[in-house]
Amino acid sequence: MELQINDQTVAIVAEPALPLLWVLRDLLGMTGTKYGCGMALCGACTVLIDGQALRSCVLTLEQAVGKKITTIEGIGATPVGAALQGAWQELNVPQCGYCQAGQIMSAAALLQVKPHPSDADIDAAMSGNICRCGTYTRIRAAIKQAADQGAKP
Amino acid sequence: MIAADESTSPEGLSRRSFLLRLQAMGGLVLVADVLRIAKAAPTDPPKYGAEGMPHGTVDSPLVFLSVGDDGWVTIMVHRSEMGQGVRTGMPLIVAEELEADWAKVRVQQAPADEEKYGSQDTDGSRSTRHFIEPMRRCGAAARMMLEQAAALSWSVPVAEVRALNHEVVHQKTGRKLGYGVLAKRASKLPVPARDSLRLKSPQDFRYLGKGGVALADGHDIVTGQAQYGIDPWFKDMSFAVIARSPVLGGSIKQFDGAAAAASPGVQKVLQMPASIATAEFHILAGVAVIANSTGAAIAGRKLLKIEWEDGANGSYDSDAYHDALHDAARRPGMVVRESGDVDHAFQSSAKSIEAEYYIPHIAHATMEPPAAVARFTDGKCEVWAPTQAPQVTREDVAKHLGITPENVTVHVMLLGGGFGRKSKPDFATEAALLSQAMGRPVKVTWTREDDLHHDFLHTVSVEYLKAGMDADGKVSAWLHRSVAPSLATLFDPKINHEVPPELGMGFINLPFAISNLRLENPEASAHCRVGWFRSVSNIPHAFAIQSFVSELAASANKNHRDYLLELIGPARKIDPRSQQDSWNHGESPERYPVDTGRLRHVIETVTQEAEWGKTLARGRGQGLAAHYSFLSYTAVVVEVQIDDAGRIKIPRVDVAFDCGPQVNPDRIRSQLEGAVIMGISLAMFGEITFKRGRSQQDNFHQYRVTRINEAPTDIRLHLIPATDWSVPLGGVGEPGIPPIAPALCNAIFAATGKRIRRLPIKDQAKRTT
Ligand code: FES
Ligand code: FES
Numbered sequence: 001m002e003l004q005i006n007d008q009t010v011a012i013v014a015e016p017a018l019p020l021l022w023v024l025r026d027l028l029g030m031t032g033t034k035y036g037c038g039m040a041l042c043g044a045c046t047v048l049i050d051g052q053a054l055r056s057c058v059l060t061l062e063q064a065v066g067k068k069i070t071t072i073e074g075i076g077a078t079p080v081g082a083a084l085q086g087a088w089q090e091l092n093v094p095q096c097g098y099c100q101a102g103q104i105m106s107a108a109a110l111l112q113v114k115p116h117p118s119d120a121d122i123d124a125a126m127s128g129n130i131c132r133c134g135t136y137t138r139i140r141a142a143i144k145q146a147a148d149q150g151a152k153p
Numbered sequence: 154m155i156a157a158d159e160s161t162s163p164e165g166l167s168r169r170s171f172l173l174r175l176q177a178m179g180g181l182v183l184v185a186d187v188l189r190i191a192k193a194a195p196t197d198p199p200k201y202g203a204e205g206m207p208h209g210t211v212d213s214p215l216v217f218l219s220v221g222d223d224g225w226v227t228i229m230v231h232r233s234e235m236g237q238g239v240r241t242g243m244p245l246i247v248a249e250e251l252e253a254d255w256a257k258v259r260v261q262q263a264p265a266d267e268e269k270y271g272s273q274d275t276d277g278s279r280s281t282r283h284f285i286e287p288m289r290r291c292g293a294a295a296r297m298m299l300e301q302a303a304a305l306s307w308s309v310p311v312a313e314v315r316a317l318n319h320e321v322v323h324q325k326t327g328r329k330l331g332y333g334v335l336a337k338r339a340s341k342l343p344v345p346a347r348d349s350l351r352l353k354s355p356q357d358f359r360y361l362g363k364g365g366v367a368l369a370d371g372h373d374i375v376t377g378q379a380q381y382g383i384d385p386w387f388k389d390m391s392f393a394v395i396a397r398s399p400v401l402g403g404s405i406k407q408f409d410g411a412a413a414a415a416s417p418g419v420q421k422v423l424q425m426p427a428s429i430a431t432a433e434f435h436i437l438a439g440v441a442v443i444a445n446s447t448g449a450a451i452a453g454r455k456l457l458k459i460e461w462e463d464g465a466n467g468s469y470d471s472d473a474y475h476d477a478l479h480d481a482a483r484r485p486g487m488v489v490r491e492s493g494d495v496d497h498a499f500q501s502s503a504k505s506i507e508a509e510y511y512i513p514h515i516a517h518a519t520m521e522p523p524a525a526v527a528r529f530t531d532g533k534c535e536v537w538a539p540t541q542a543p544q545v546t547r548e549d550v551a552k553h554l555g556i557t558p559e560n561v562t563v564h565v566m567l568l569g570g571g572f573g574r575k576s577k578p579d580f581a582t583e584a585a586l587l588s589q590a591m592g593r594p595v596k597v598t599w600t601r602e603d604d605l606h607h608d609f610l611h612t613v614s615v616e617y618l619k620a621g622m623d624a625d626g627k628v629s630a631w632l633h634r635s636v637a638p639s640l641a642t643l644f645d646p647k648i649n650h651e652v653p654p655e656l657g658m659g660f661i662n663l664p665f666a667i668s669n670l671r672l673e674n675p676e677a678s679a680h681c682r683v684g685w686f687r688s689v690s691n692i693p694h695a696f697a698i699q700s701f702v703s704e705l706a707a708s709a710n711k712n713h714r715d716y717l718l719e720l721i722g723p724a725r726k727i728d729p730r731s732q733q734d735s736w737n738h739g740e741s742p743e744r745y746p747v748d749t750g751r752l753r754h755v756i757e758t759v760t761q762e763a764e765w766g767k768t769l770a771r772g773r774g775q776g777l778a779a780h781y782s783f784l785s786y787t788a789v790v791v792e793v794q795i796d797d798a799g800r801i802k803i804p805r806v807d808v809a810f811d812c813g814p815q816v817n818p819d820r821i822r823s824q825l826e827g828a829v830i831m832g833i834s835l836a837m838f839g840e841i842t843f844k845r846g847r848s849q850q851d852n853f854h855q856y857r858v859t860r861i862n863e864a865p866t867d868i869r870l871h872l873i874p875a876t877d878w879s880v881p882l883g884g885v886g887e888p889g890i891p892p893i894a895p896a897l898c899n900a901i902f903a904a905t906g907k908r909i910r911r912l913p914i915k916d917q918a919k920r921t922t
Contacts, residue, residue, distance in 0.1 A: 015417045015449070022448030026392055031384040032377020034569070036520050037601045038451070041853040044520060072377030085375040089367060092819055095236030095827055097374035098381060098520040098569025123862035130853065132520045132570050133236045134830025135823070136864040 001065050005030070006074025016062035021045045023061050024071060032072040032101050036130065043129030046102040047071050053109035053125075070108075072101035080111045080150065087146040095133035103129050107143050116147050201741040203283035206274065208267035208544070212287035213344060214295035216269060218247060220340075224319065224333030226253045231263040231270035232280040233541050235571030236827070237886045238820030239280050240369040245817060246285055249360045250292025250353055253332070254319040260369045265543030265563035273565075275541045276576050276685065277738070278783040278884025281816050285882060293350045295339075302339035303330045318359075355878040362815050370567065382539025382566040383524035383598060390526070390594035391420055392447040393587050394454050397439035397607050400846035401681050402430070402464040404438045412456035413442050418449025422457070423590055425583070426553075432643045432682050434549055434577040437607060441587055447598050463846055469680035471842040471849075474613065475511060478677060481636045482509060482617035486675025487650055490661050490733040493669030498630035502621025505630070506708055508701055509618075511911040512693040514841040515611035515686055516856055521569020522599040523580035527588040533560045534588070538581040539568035546578035550585045561585075572831075573685040577609050605856050606848045609684025610841055612637045614677075616697030621669075626709025628720060631670040635660050637693065638679035649676040651690065657736035659694035659782055659891065662729055664747050666722025681843065687831065688890040691782040695891035696898075696912065699778035703899040704908065713777050713899070714760045724750030738784055744881050745784050751811050752781055755788035755873060759809035762871050763790035769904075772796060776900025778892035783884030785812040786873075789829075791896040795904045799919030803833060803865045803897070811873035812883035818872060825870050825889045832893025834859040840913050 001012050003023070012023055019038075024030045024047075033056055036044030040055040047056045048070035056064075075081030084104050087093075094100045103126065110117055110125035117125070122140055131139070203210040211217075217229045228244035244260050247253075263270050271287070296316045303321035304311040307328060314323050320331045360366060373379040398404060410422030421443045425436055440457055444450035499505055525538040527550075534554055540546045543565050551558040568575055584597040599607075614637030621630035639655060641648045651660075651674050661672055686692070706716035726746035729737040737745060756779045760766075765775060772795045779788035792805040806829050815821050838857035842849045850856040898909045901918050909917050 014446070017452075018418075018446065018448045022446040026386075026446035026448070029386040029388075030377075031380075031386055034381075034521070035383065035447070035598065036522075037853050039601075039852050039854070042520070042601075076376055088375045089371045092368050092371060092823065094368065094371060094374045095238075095823055096234075096520065096568060096570045097236065097370060097379055098567075100374050101377050104375060119866065127860045127862040130520065130858055130860060132518055132572075132831070132858060134827035134834075134859070134864070136830060136859075136861040137826055137866070137868050138823070139861065140866070 001061060003064055003069060004067065005069045006071060012061060014061055016060060018061045019057050020047070020059045020061055020064045021056040024056065030071060030073055034098055034101055036099070043102040043106060044099055046105040046129065048075070048105060048109055051109065051112055053106045072105060075105060075108055078108065080146070081108050083146040083149050084108055084111070084142065087142040087149065091138050091142045091145065093135050093138040093142050095135055099129060099131045103131065103139055110143070111147060111150065115150055117143065201739060201744070203272055205739050206272035206283070208272050210284065210287040211269065211271040212290040212347070214291045214298070215344060217291045218251070218295055220332050220336040222333050222336050224331055225257055225259055226251065226332065227259045227261050229261050229263045231273050232284070233273070233275040233543065233565055233568055233571065234370070235275065235541065235568035235575070237824060238368065238817060239275065241366060242281055242817040242820055243284060243288060244369065245360050245366060246288040247292040249358055250289045251296050252316040252318060255360060255366060257319055262565050264565060265547040267544040273543045274545070274576070275571070276573060278887045282784070282882035282884060285816065289352055290347060290350055293352050294345050297345050297351065298339040298342045299332055299335050301342050302335040305338065306330060306335070362818065364819055366817060366819065379567055381521050381569045382537060383521050383569065384566070385526040385537040385596070387528070387594045390596055391443045391445065391591055392450050393441050393443045393595050393597045394447065394450045394600060394603070395425060395439045395441045395583060395597065396454055396457050396459055397437040397603065398461055399606060400461070400463040401432060401466045403467070404462045404464065405440065406460040406462045408440055408457060408459040410440060410457055413453040416449070416453035416456055418444045418446055419453040420444055421591065423587065426586060431646065434545070434579050436553070436579050436583050436586070443587060443591060443595065447596070451600060466680045467846040469843045469846040471513070471844070474680070475615070478613070478615035478636045479509065481675040481677060482615045482634045484675060486634055486636070486673035488671060489656055489674050490672040491670065495630050495632055495669045495671040498669035499621045502629050503624045505619060505621045506705060507617070507619040508704055508910060510616045510693070510697040510700060512614050512696055513839070513912060514613045514681070515835050515839040516605050516608045516841050516850070517572040517574035517686055518604065518856060518858060519568070519570030519572060519574055522601060522604040523574065524596065524598045525581040525584040526594060526596045527581070527584035528594040529554070529585060529588040532556060534585050535562045535564065536581050536585055537564045537566050538578065539566050539575055540578050540581060541568065541571045541576040542578060545576070546581050549578050550582050553582045554585055554589055572687040574609060577684060601852045605841065605850045605852065607682070608841070609643070609682040611686035611692065612640065612683045612690070614693040616693055618697060618701045620701070620705055622705070622709060626711055628667055628705065629669060631665070631667045633660070633698070634673045634675055635694065636675045636677050637690070638677045638683050640683045640685055642679035642683055646679065649678050650674050653736040655690040657734045657738070658690035659698065659780055660690065662732045662734045662747060663698065664727060664749050664752060664781060665720045667720070680846070688782065688887040691780060691887070691891040692835070692894070695778065695780040696894045699780065699892060699895035700898055700910065703776070703895070703902065707902070712766070714756065714765055717777065717779065718753055718756060721749050721752055724753055740784060747781060751786045752779060755779060755786045755809040755811050758871050758873065759788040759790050759807050762809065762869065763792070763807035765790060772904055774900045774902070774904030776896045776898065776903055778896035778899060780888070780891040782888045782891055785810065785883030785885065785888040787888045787892050789892040789896040791893070791900045793897065793900040793904050795901065795918055799916060801837070801901065801914070801918050805867040805869070806865045807869045807871065808889065809871040809873060810889065812885050812888070813880040814875040814878045814882055815872060821872060821885050822870050824885050826868050828889025829868050829893060830859050830864055832890045833864070833897065836894035836897050836912060836914055838913050838915065
């Protein structure tokens with residue numbers, strides 16, 4: 001089977017039912033995408049599938065075939081991704097940082113459709129991503145900062 | 154309490170050899186502290202701070218830093234990064250004294266080697282307070298060597314040269330030499346003696362206490378390149394998950410692994426070596442499924458058929474245990490502190506009030522579950538682990554493999570959260586054993602279910618309080634019974650009292666001016682793995698005491714803040730020994746007394762900033778709590794908004810915090826922000842329950858933690874500046890947690906009149922009208 005990951009085509013030999021998360025992490029060694037729950041409860045494994053934030057722990061290899069997959073390793077190549085990564089660093093958002101790949105992916109999907117999200121938009125888009133360290137206030141601030149920067153011509 | 158007697162434990166070890174063995178294992182946070190107390194002969198001069206930890210401190214620049222001829226400075230960090238910022242803060246201290254330019258500093262993580270680096274146990278909120286002085290000396294020594302090298306190059310007296318921002322300047326002539334040019338010459342010079350070191354004057358600090366420092370790992374984290382313990386990847390590696398005994402002390406009666414072995418991608422099904430009776434950090438009995446991906450291993454594990462022998466803990470039931478703790482709290486227990494005549498004072502009090510509080514088991518639920526990679530070849534083992542206890546990991550792995558610690562290399566990876574869980578390296582031992590068995594690198598991943606089923610949980614406790622009041626509502630008598638299984642049961646299951654560090658976490662060292670007081674600790678035994686969770690016993694103690702004070706104030710019809718300040722009494726410095734606190738966080742009682750002036754000050758600050766007592770709309774309320782822990786002072790005001798359905802919103806939290814001098818204020822703020830969220834999590838939802846010896850929560854749908862839509866949007870932090878850098882540092886990582894739950898429950902009381910005494914809150918705020 002072939003996957004389109006970060007604008008590259010990769011061939012995979014594995015069970016069609018294997019979750020994409022483990023294809024990325026264990027078969028390809030792309031460990032930026034994290035495991036946190038395996039049940040679409042925490043958002044640590046979030047990737048973009050055709051621009052939509054989805055949980056790779058419950059998405060099978062088979063379902064990912066033919067889709068455009070973007071991971072944390074590739075999101076910096078998009079203007080929104082780069083703006084988010086910049087804001088995240090300027091505000092020193094991460095504590096342990098483990099959840100932050102998933103947070104940034106969810107935030108990227110949000111800003112693609114809502115360049116100027118309200119607090120309620122942020123709640124709706126980000127409530128599937130747990131941060132056990134509790135960086136939520138800075139995540140909120142960083143999304144707004146990235147949005148403001150994106151608004152500049 | 155542990156006494157150094159010769160009684161024999163079930164494993165046939167004498168108590169003394171048990172103690173010695175523990176000590177040999179290296180610094181187990183609290184346990185090491187307990188042992189120091191238990192073992193110290195009266196004539197030994199007490200050792201405090203880092204010097205009281207196994208392997209103490211090292212301050213040699215030859216160990217911690219190098220300067221390349223390209224000018225890059227590499228600073229070694231020997232403590233574990235788990236989000237508290239140690240990989241930024243510790244090198245910052247060295248860079249400050251070195252007069253290095255932070256932009257030309259690289260950070261490198263030290264492997265486990267306490268003889269070389271000093272104590273590496275990253276817990277107890279003590280990395281910065283224990284190592285600020287050694288790290289300053291380390292940087293200063295290197296700076297003086299660079300100055301010396303420059304002086305030699307120019308043949309001028311060293312007094313004429315001065316290091317400044319990555320170069321040495323000859324003040325008379327204005328000549329300059331960069332650190333890179335000087336590196337080689339400096340490295341050949343002797344390291345200056347400790348008493349000849351010139352430390353920078355704090356007014357010249359460029360980094361310490363200032364803002365604007367980027368995180369050492371910030372870029373790698375946001376680009377997905379940061380390497381956590383779960384991340385190492387080798388082409389030829391295998392991936393394992395393990396089915397472990399659901400009951401502590403359980404074993405395998407029989408199992409059938411045929412279906413699992415036939416599952417796609419599965420390479421092997423292996424029974425883990427039998428576990429050892431005492432829990433310690435040993436592995437649990439189990440069956441490993443090893444596959445070509447973690448996903449395949451998880452799928453294979455579902456097909457295992459295992460019949461367990463549960464053993465003695467198979468009847469552990471949280472409801473029944475709650476009742477047992479409740480009963481124990483109603484009977485007199487071991488008296489751990491007493492003053493005045495409490496019984497008489499109760500008899501002559503105008504009224505008495507009692508209350509009982511319950512705080513359940515809490516799971517760490519680090520976002521990165523326990524995980525490790527090991528590669529065993531030729532009698533040597535390399536381990537990559539997210540460990541808070543590198544040395545313990547090294548020794549435990551060696552012991553289980555039957556090799557010497559010198560043959561084990563532990564690479565300390567980033568931790569995706571620690572909170573005390575990753576002080577216990579059972580997961581690294583599992584990876585090492587499986588790599589040995591498979592003859593190839595193996596990664597062991599704990600699924601979230603594994604994590605919630607087999608955690609070293611925060612203890613469970615009942616706290617019973619009773620106060621007598623005079624006619625003015627002033628407290629004349631105070632009785633507090635704290636009942637909770639001790640974390641020391643990991644090492645000796647027979648221990649049935651809280652050990653000194655647990656007592657010393659806000660229970661025995663109650664800083665109230667009450668003349669008649671008795672504190673008791675009835676017996677309790679453990680039936681699951683009890684371990685330390687961020688803030689440890691401060692959580693139940695603060696919850697009970699700070700809720701109870703609010704109850705007393707309400708009963709006396711007094712303002713809670715005024716009432717709390719009156720209980721604390723005038724500003725004074727209390728010797729912890731006068732409170733029967735033999736532990737004092739392992740610090741000198743002279744250097745670190747309990748300073749009620751500082752405690753009063755955070756309360757006064759936070760109530761002023763939060764406009765305590767302001768008029769609030771219906772359904773809103775403010776709650777206050779304050780707590781002294783890890784040598785720092787914290788006070789919190791939580792504001793809640795509760796709708797008619799009883800749904801709780803927390804629009805605002807104010808925190809006033811005094812930890813003495815602040816090395817990296819940004820990371821102090823982030824730790825407090827995180828503590829607010831984690832404190833709300835444990836107050837609102839945190840509970841692991843047991844039935845038939847088994848943890849009942851599987852994943853985040855049953856073990857809820859706070860999400861962004863439930864988090865306060867407005868967290869206001871009020872850091873109290875230290876008078877100067879001579880004030881000894883307090884801890885930062887943990888002291889933010891304990892006051893959150895009581896402040897939240899006190900706010901709910903203010904908003905609704907409903908008093909919550911049993912955590913978690915869940916839907917208890919629902920109005921019962
Ligand atoms: S690991 Fe996929 S949502 Fe948690
Ligand atoms: S930063 Fe640690 S879980 Fe989010």
